[in-house]
Amino acid sequence: MPDSPRELVLVGVDSAAFSPLLEVLEERKVVDADRLRLLDEEESESAPQVYANRNIPVQSLEQFTFAPEQVVVLLKGGEAARAALEAAETAGAWVLDTADNTRGDDTATPIHPLLNSADIAAAERHVLALPGAGASMLAEALAPLRDRLQAVEIILNQPVSELGKSAVDAMAAQTARMFNGQEADIDPAIGHRLAFNHLSSSEALLASGHNLSELALVHDLRGLLGEDIALDASINTASVFHGQLANLRVVLKEEADLEQIGGLLRNGARLKMSERPSAEAAVGGEETLIGRLRQSLLSAKQVNFCAASDNLRRDLAINCAQIAHLLLKNH
Template sequence: MSESDRELVIVGVDSAAFDPLLEVLEARKVVTPAQLRLLDTEDSGADPQVFANRSISVDVLEQFQFAPEQVVVLLKGGEAGRAALAAAESAGAWVLDGADNTRGDDTVAVIHPLLNSADIAGAERRVLALPAAGAAMVAEALAPLADQLQGVEVLLEQPVSALGKAAVDAMAAQTARMFNGQEAEIDPAIGHRLAFNQLSSSEALLASGHNLSELALVHDLRRLLGDKVAVDATINTASVFHGQLANVRALMAEDVALDQVEALLRNGARLKMSERPSAQEAVGGEETLVGRVRQSLLNKRQVNFCAASDNLRKDLAINCAQIVHLLLKNH
């Protein structure tokens, strides 16, 4: 079967990542309108979507028949996402999980198209997972230092869009109410106001003091960097819609000169040096911004720097589109 005869099925039109993914797929001509199928749950009431000047209907997920020639991208989590995953895998389709349905499952290969796309050929199952957006960005930034890397500590400032479209809508509504002198309604699932706020954790804490997203970030980084690299992570939520920034502390195996580190980062794939990286500067771009490289005052083997990227467009949509292209073409 030729590449043009295969279908791309996207599950989850209501996801915050859906619009950026559709834009990237169209701009890069990964698939034609005839190859694209869109699905969502029966109660979603999703309207048809425009792709390459064609109107694409949104079919009902519960009634859809998956097939072996399809590549299925999951942007929907929860019970519906897990059911779609099981049905698509049972049908023999390739599945790319971008919604944490396979979180913590070591039988599923975590794939970053820039770092380990060759692992697709040896995947245990026809199910792959995108790394969490923060993990994709940090692993990309650390890749030039991998040979000397001993440990890494990440403080990720994630935007509200990392929590999903409902959180984006909630923060927009809270902002509007506050500008009108009204009290902002608080989502009980988060327990705090999103607008004009900064959260130490947007999720319930585990016994260790971490939350599940932090452990998922650690898990994905270790899968991408290797088990020999010690990893710890903290995720705060900043009151911005899009764009993420991480403070990264990299512990090297031996003393290393800053000019050498900067040279390695400057030559890293999809990295762009910036004196003072910001999340806003990164939004809409296709590179990870890296800057503020400095030696730790506590440890001569530790190098600190900042990384910023567009969490939806770059770290989810572009990475997803590249993996989809590989699956349609080679697998």
């Protein structure tokens, strides 16, 4: 266990995840205000942030010196974040990547606080990757059925906040313009209007017809649930700011006993049964809502159900805070 006082360093004050993470860190007293460091690329444009009734200045990422006693959380991607990752790791700090800076790098250990936190001790590097919000929610929803699963097909309806703060701001601006009878500006990177729309894909398609986020979701779930489960995923983007909802088609190894399956899900960690889950009902909560459990009309081995959660607070902020707490106290 570390002897020197630890610091928690958050990189990306302008990210969509920053505010909910700061709230959770304060609620759970993960770190004292004098041990919290906030970084962003443009110091002059970032106002101090309030934490535990203290104003915490936002420092320049480029001028910051990383140290071994720090736990560094990357809340944004891009060249500057990847440079920070390299500098922090070189300095001996622990790094937790929440923004896909380590996507495709199998030497960065994926960690879910409920499912595999013990893997931190055996990590090849001091670099951990937080699974995406969709993978985190789905892994918890499927974990009670893990030994019974043969195949899972996922249709995930993600909110605009999964595309980043700039997308949230863009949808808000589009909504305001449309309410005022004006034509909404469309982000050329997405190619579609976000306000009052439902996108089959918010990013370019690969040769397979999947997009990169769908393949990343499958990869994360295999890492958390095992390689022996057949998985496929579709990710749509719904015109809501926060809160995600997924429909799951689950093929079991044996004929389904609906009452037994329901009992397993009711006893799952951080799961709450709900007759008709919705993303709106899940926002602000700390549990995944599970509902509409039903026998499939296609096969006696298939059951269908849905899951909904708060993608920012629950699946990113709370998971991130739990991992940061473990690193600050035990590593």
